[in-house]
Amino acid sequence: MKVCVVGAGVVGLTTALELQRELRNANVTVLADRFEQDTCSDVAAGLFRPSSSFSGPTEEITRKWISDAYSYWDELRKTEHSARAGVCQLSGYIFSSRDPAIVRNYYIEKVVPLYRAATEQELGLCPGEWKYGSFFTTILTECRRFQPWAADRFLENGGQIVTESLESLRELQGRYDVVVNCTGLAAKRLCNDQKLVPIRGQIIKVRAPWVKTFFYADFDTYIIPGFEGVSLGGCRNYDSYNTDVSPHDSSAIRERCEALLPSLRGSQVIRESVGLRPHRDPVRVELELLPTANGNLRVVHNYGHGGYGVTTAPGTAKYATQLVKDALKSNSKL
Numbered sequence: 001m002k003v004c005v006v007g008a009g010v011v012g013l014t015t016a017l018e019l020q021r022e023l024r025n026a027n028v029t030v031l032a033d034r035f036e037q038d039t040c041s042d043v044a045a046g047l048f049r050p051s052s053s054f055s056g057p058t059e060e061i062t063r064k065w066i067s068d069a070y071s072y073w074d075e076l077r078k079t080e081h082s083a084r085a086g087v088c089q090l091s092g093y094i095f096s097s098r099d100p101a102i103v104r105n106y107y108i109e110k111v112v113p114l115y116r117a118a119t120e121q122e123l124g125l126c127p128g129e130w131k132y133g134s135f136f137t138t139i140l141t142e143c144r145r146f147q148p149w150a151a152d153r154f155l156e157n158g159g160q161i162v163t164e165s166l167e168s169l170r171e172l173q174g175r176y177d178v179v180v181n182c183t184g185l186a187a188k189r190l191c192n193d194q195k196l197v198p199i200r201g202q203i204i205k206v207r208a209p210w211v212k213t214f215f216y217a218d219f220d221t222y223i224i225p226g227f228e229g230v231s232l233g234g235c236r237n238y239d240s241y242n243t244d245v246s247p248h249d250s251s252a253i254r255e256r257c258e259a260l261l262p263s264l265r266g267s268q269v270i271r272e273s274v275g276l277r278p279h280r281d282p283v284r285v286e287l288e289l290l291p292t293a294n295g296n297l298r299v300v301h302n303y304g305h306g307g308y309g310v311t312t313a314p315g316t317a318k319y320a321t322q323l324v325k326d327a328l329k330s331n332s333k334l
């Protein structure tokens with residue numbers, strides 16, 4: 001049984017590991033044209049905080065993806081692999097001066113170990129007229145560590161990694177029994193999927209080891225400490241394909257983050273990066289029988305995670321793996 005996962009971002013790698021766990025006799029290959037620091041996954045801060053714009057086909061399935069993903073990260077966090085895999089627990093605040101709904105998160109309030117309203121005293125922790133706030137504990141996954149760790153695990157388990165750029169998924173007909181499409185934004189072209197839209201984001205990584213708490217505030221402002229540095233963000237440019245770092249965005253991000261946490265002033269920049277979040281409503285995780293000149297190719301799609309792919313990937317990976325198993329079981333009928 002030969003299964004090919006196209007894509008080596010966080011979605012592809014978590015799916016490949018899950019396939020190895022569930023299909024012991026399968027020969028799993030990861031095929032991609034970009035790896036690690038050249039993927040969108042590498043740009044993410046990686047905080048587990050899916051918002052209401054993350055959506056599966058039904059609310060029940062969305063919630064299952066989220067809780068399965070949280071369990072995956074939380075279990076990994078408790079193992080001896082956590083530091084190498086870039087996974088840790090982190091607590092922090094979300095503040096708003098506008099709307100109490102902004103500081104609630106109905107998806108994760110019952111999933112994470114702690115989610116409560118901020119006290120009056122806590123609303124005064126940062127400069128600003130904060131009327132509403134929440135404090136919560138969640139998980140951070142830093143892809144600069146997770147992706148190499150996951151690739152090593154995948155190879156140790158007997159997987160193969162191939163560097164190849166596909167013009168079409170049909171090129172894989174005859175080479176594999178099932179293909180899992182984890183190509184992120186590239187699925188727009190590969191699948192002619194007009195529902196997939198880039199949401200451009202830019203972050204600044206700074207050296208500020210004294211920051212141990214995350215902060216979110218109005219207008220896409222976030223400060224998220226990680227293993228390597230502190231991520232300052234951000235922006236959301238809908239339908240923008242601009243992958244250049246914008247000096248205008250950099251100064252706006254700096255200004256908002258330093259206003260929220262003045263101790264960041266003068267912190268040294270490690271790097272600035274831009275990524276195009278692959279947004280789709282709903283996230284596409286489904287089986288397709290792709291007609292080719294030599295019969296149908298079984299493709300399980302797993303893409304469109306938008307701004308929440310790092311943390312929700314293990315949930316959709318589990319769902320996609322079940323679809324692969326179903327497709328293989330119904331082999332004779334196809």
Ligand SMILES: Cc1cc2nc3c(=O)[nH]c(=O)nc-3n(C[C@H](O)[C@H](O)[C@H](O)COP(=O)(O)OP(=O)(O)OC[C@H]3O[C@@H](n4cnc5c(N)ncnc54)[C@H](O)[C@@H]3O)c2cc1C
Pocket residue numbers: 006007008009010011012031032033034035039040041042043044045046047048049164165166167182183184185186187190200201202203233234274275276277278303304305306307308309310311312
């Ligand atoms: C600024 C920013 C901040 C973010 N913060 C967070 C956060 O805090 N939490 C969170 O959960 N998410 C966050 N995200 C979102 C997250 O980064 C994405 O949802 C996630 O990286 C999507 O992963 P992916 O594996 O689908 O895509 P990618 O990482 O883009 O991987 C796609 C893979 O497909 C391969 N591929 C594509 N086309 C082809 C082809 N034709 N042939 C061969 N291979 C191909 C590529 O080579 C690559 O390996 C953030 C994103 C940005 C930009």
